Amino acid sequence: MLGDFWDLSQGHCLYVLPNGSARPVNVQVNEAAVVLKFSDGLSEQDTGMRCCCRGKRPDESKVTKELKIPDLLGVVLDPEKALLRFVHCPRRSSVRVREDVILQIQGDSEVLKQTDKWAKELSSKCHSMKGPRKYRVFINPASGSGQAQVKWEIAKELLDQLPWIQLEELRTTHAGQAEEVAEKEVNPESCDGIIVVSGDGMVHEVFNGLSKRPDAEAALRKLPVGHIPGGSGNALATSINHSAGESFGALEAAFLIAKGKTQPLDLMTVSQPSRPLRTSFLSLSGAIISDIDLGSESMRFLGGLRFAVYGVYCLLNPKPLQAELTYWPATASTVPGSSPPPIEEALPEGPWVTITDSFNVFWAINMAWASFDSHLAPGLSMGSGTWKLALLRNASRATLTKFLLNLENGGHVNLEKAELLECKAFRLLPQGSSGSRERFSLDGEEVPFEGIQLWPSLGGHVLGAFSEAPCDGVVSAL
Numbered sequence: 001m002l003g004d005f006w007d008l009s010q011g012h013c014l015y016v017l018p019n020g021s022a023r024p025v026n027v028q029v030n031e032a033a034v035v036l037k038f039s040d041g042l043s044e045q046d047t048g049m050r051c052c053c054r055g056k057r058p059d060e061s062k063v064t065k066e067l068k069i070p071d072l073l074g075v076v077l078d079p080e081k082a083l084l085r086f087v088h089c090p091r092r093s094s095v096r097v098r099e100d101v102i103l104q105i106q107g108d109s110e111v112l113k114q115t116d117k118w119a120k121e122l123s124s125k126c127h128s129m130k131g132p133r134k135y136r137v138f139i140n141p142a143s144g145s146g147q148a149q150v151k152w153e154i155a156k157e158l159l160d161q162l163p164w165i166q167l168e169e170l171r172t173t174h175a176g177q178a179e180e181v182a183e184k185e186v187n188p189e190s191c192d193g194i195i196v197v198s199g200d201g202m203v204h205e206v207f208n209g210l211s212k213r214p215d216a217e218a219a220l221r222k223l224p225v226g227h228i229p230g231g232s233g234n235a236l237a238t239s240i241n242h243s244a245g246e247s248f249g250a251l252e253a254a255f256l257i258a259k260g261k262t263q264p265l266d267l268m269t270v271s272q273p274s275r276p277l278r279t280s281f282l283s284l285s286g287a288i289i290s291d292i293d294l295g296s297e298s299m300r301f302l303g304g305l306r307f308a309v310y311g312v313y314c315l316l317n318p319k320p321l322q323a324e325l326t327y328w329p330a331t332a333s334t335v336p337g338s339s340p341p342p343i344e345e346a347l348p349e350g351p352w353v354t355i356t357d358s359f360n361v362f363w364a365i366n367m368a369w370a371s372f373d374s375h376l377a378p379g380l381s382m383g384s385g386t387w388k389l390a391l392l393r394n395a396s397r398a399t400l401t402k403f404l405l406n407l408e409n410g411g412h413v414n415l416e417k418a419e420l421l422e423c424k425a426f427r428l429l430p431q432g433s434s435g436s437r438e439r440f441s442l443d444g445e446e447v448p449f450e451g452i453q454l455w456p457s458l459g460g461h462v463l464g465a466f467s468e469a470p471c472d473g474v475v476s477a478l
Contacts, residue, residue, distance in 0.1 A: 012111055014104040016083070022104050029122065033066040034086065036101070067101060073258045074123035074162050077105070077116045084115060087161045089255050095247050096255055098158065123164075128260035133192045134166040135257075138178045138206065140198035140230065141171055148230030152197040155228045155254035162258055167195075178202050182209025188222040193463055195257065199231015200282055204443035207267060207460060211279040217458055220267075226257045226463030232307070233293075233371035233444055235282055239382060240464040248372050256464030263465040264383030266366055268425075268454040270442060271343040280454060282443040283370055286362040286428070287321040288314050288400065290441035307371070315401055319438065321359040322431040326352050330386045330422035340425075340455035347427060356431070360400050361392035364426065364454065375410040377420065383459070389426065391419040427453040 014022035086101040229237035246252040270278040367382040377388040406412040
C-alpha cells in the first residue's frame with residue numbers, strides 16, 4: 001500500500017487554508033481514498049470541504065476528510081515551494097467541481113524526495129496514462145455563441161495542473177483549417193491525441209482530416225479525439241460524458257480526458273454523386289431535423305437555444321422528405337462489404353430493406369445523443385458497429401410536436417408512430433425536385449440535397465470512457 005511506501009502521518013504536513021494559514025494534518029491512503037486527519041478540529045468552513053461527520057457532533061480531537069481516488073486526477077509536488085497539490089474534482093449534486101487540496105511539506109530534501117516519489121505513485125492510481133501525453137488543441141473562437149474560449153479556460157486550468165499533460169494550442173481562423181492540420185501537420189509519433197474546443201462541425205473536420213491521410217488507419221488508431229463542448233449542439237461531448245456517467249459540461253469533459261481512457265468510435269464513408277468521399281462520425285438528418293439545424297445558423301448567437309426558437313417556425317410549416325431509404329439491418333447475419341459501391345450503381349446483393357415514403361423525421365445517428373438536449377438513441381454505444389434510424393412517417397403536426405418535445409428525455413421512442421431501426425449501412429434517395437427548405441445535414445454541416453450513402457469505414461477513438469472500462473481502452477504509450 002502507498003501508506004506503507006511513504007508515511008505522511010509523521011508531522012510532515014500542514015493543510016493550507018484558503019486564507020493562507022496552515023494547520024497540521026496527517027495523510028493516509030487506502031485502496032479507495034486519501035484520508036486527511038486534522039488533529040485540531042477544523043470546521044467545514046476552514047477546510048472549504050464537507051466534513052464526513054456533517055450533521056453529527058464532531059470528535060473534538062479529530063476531523064476526517066476523504067478524497068476518493070476516482071475523484072482525483074493526480075498529486076503534484078512543487079519542490080521549490082514545498083507544496084503538494086491534490087488535483088481533486090468531486091461531484092456536488094451530480095456536477096463536478098474543483099476542490100484541490102494543498103499541503104505544505106515540512107522537512108529536508110530527503111523528505112521532499114520521498115514525498116515526490118509518493119505523489120507519483122499515488123498519481124499512477126488516479127489515471128490511466130502510461131507516460132507523458134501531448135495533445136494538439138484546436139479552438140474555434142467563433143463557435144456556437146462565442147463561448148468556446150471561456151469553456152477552454154475552464155478545461156485548460158485543470159489540465160495545466162497535471163505536468164504529464166502537454167498542450168499545443170491552435171486557434172482556427174477559417175473553416176476547414178482543423179481538417180487541413182489533422183491531415184497534413186499532426187504527427188502520430190509525437191502527438192497522443194487531438195482535443196477539439198468547438199461544436200461537432202470541427203470534430204467532423206478532424207475525423208475527415210485523419211481519414212484522408214496516407215496513414216489513415218494508424219492515425220485513427222493512435223490519435224483519439226477529445227471534445228470540450230464549445231458549440232451549440234455538442235453531441236460528441238454529451239455522448240462521451242453520458243457514457244462515462246458524467247454530467248454535461250466543460251469541466252467534466254476535461255476531467256475524462258485527464259483520466260486517460262478511450263473508447264472506440266464507428267466511422268462511415270459518405271458517398272454523393274457531386275462530392276468527393278467524406279467521413280461521418282455522428283449523424284445524417286433530413287426533413288424537419290435538418291431544417292431546424294441548418295435554418296437556425298443565423299441564430300448562432302443564441303447558442304443551443306437557436307434550435308428551439310427556429311423549431312417553432314418549422315413546426316408551423318413542416319416540410320416532409322419524400323425519399324427512398326434502403327438499409328442493411330443490424331440483425332442480419334452478414335455485414336456489408338469493406339468497400340462502398342459507387343452511389344450511381346446498384347447496391348450489392350444482401351438483406352436490404354427498402355422504405356419509400358414521406359418522412360416527417362429522418363435522423364440517422366451513431367451515438368446516444370444528437371445534441372446536448374436530444375437523447376435520440378438511448379443506450380446506443382458509439383462503437384457498437386450499429387447506426388440507428390429514427391423515423392416518423394405521415395405524422396400529424398401534433399405527433400411531430402410530441403416527438404420534438406420528448407427528445408431530451410428519450411421519451412420519443414414510446415410514441416406510436418416513432419420508428420427506431422438499427423442498421424449497418426444505408427442509402428437515401430430523395431424523390432422529386434429540391435426546394436429551398438429541402439436539405440441534408442451531415443454531422444451538423446449542410447451537404448447537397450441528392451442521393452447519399454453511408455457505409456462502414458475505418459474506426460476511430462475518442463478520449464473519455466467510464467472509469468471501469470477494460471484495460472484495452474487505456475491510452476497507452478505508442
